[in-house]
Structure formats: structure tokens, C-alpha cells
Amino acid sequence: GAGVSQSPSNKVTEKGKDVELRCDPISGHTALYWYRQSLGQGLEFLIYFQGNSAPDKSGLPSDRFSAERTGGSVSTLTIQRTQQEDSAVYLCASSARPSILAGGGTTQYFGPGTRLTVL
């Protein structure tokens, strides 16, 4: 079946603008994760959704970042008033069971990422 998809693949925006990044997880996967990877840096956890539970937002770097997941499927990551330091690749992943609740013992499937450049 189809893997995790993300759109757009590339986004260039001006400082101060808002952006929305979309993630379509694998059908049936209950858990969805957003990560960020800045140039030359490792992966950084942002937010995690599990079913209808309240999301774990502990990784969001500021209140300019928010995310929602509608109907337990598609997720949108929104960055308001973008700054140059927001430039990064934003990666989405999904898993059949949550990595956290499963003690880390479930595989996450990653999307291709959205490369965000803030000028």
C-alpha cells in the first residue's frame, strides 16, 4: 500500500509569513509524529498524536508552532510568523501502534519530508 506522504516537498517563504505542512499517514496507523531536521543536525521530535488522545506537544520549540490531526488521519503542522531559524526539513512518520506506549518496539514509517526555507 501507499507509504507516508507529505506536501509540499519544498516550500520557500518570506520571514513573517505563516506556512502549513501536510502529512498523510499510512492508512490505519494510529500514531503520527512530526520531526524537524535542521541543516547538519540530527532529528528533533516536535509533536506526537495517538488516536483521539490529546497530542504530546512537548517538542514544539515555540508557540508559533501548532499541529492538528483531523479524523485521526491527515495532519497539518502550522508555523506562524516564520523565522529564518525555522528553515529545516520537516518529517512526518506514522506507526501502527505508538512507539511510546509500545515501549519503543514498533516501527515508524517516515515520509519524504518537506524542505522549508525561510528567506
Add this chain to the structure above:
Amino acid sequence: KNEVEQSPQNLTAQEGEFITINCSYSVGISALHWLQQHPGGGIVSLFMLSSGKKKHGRLIATINIQEKHSSLHITASHPRDSAVYICAVLNDMRFGAGTRLTVKP
């Protein structure tokens, strides 16, 4: 100090060489993951392991829970193995900084 540390940061090898990438962690885990990120950015999950050893083709992953250490080995390396390899403790959302492997023909 990063709770998940990888070494080396960069590794260049000749085609055919045996490769070892190491990962040490200080957090408690029940499973550790090895991820592969290709130059285009796509990430693939290679292994999830909680004990012993797993093998898939030319890739072998081992873990020693007592020593909090895991290794990823690549036998008969090939230029297409060139990628960044990331060690991850996904239940704690902790990632190593990655090891950039370049295999030259």
C-alpha cells in the same frame, strides 16, 4: 551530553570493506532502532531490536542491553550504502546525531 551518542560522525570506506557504526545510550530502553537516511532525505527504518542480533541481507545489528551499546555492521559495503545512519530510542524520542557513510567505488 546527548543521551544517544553515535560514532564515528563520518566514515569513508572503499567498496567491499566491512563497516561498523556504534551507538551508546544512557536512557532506559526497551527497543532501539537503526534508521537510514539517503541523500535525498528519505528515512527508512532498518532494524528494531531489543536484544541479541538481527540480520537483513548485508546488514547486521547487535545490541547489548547491559552495556547500553548497539552496533550496525555492513558487510561487503557498496556505494549504494552511502547514507546517514541514525540510531534512535523511539520510546523516548531520542536520536543520535547520525553517522555519514560514504562508500567509494
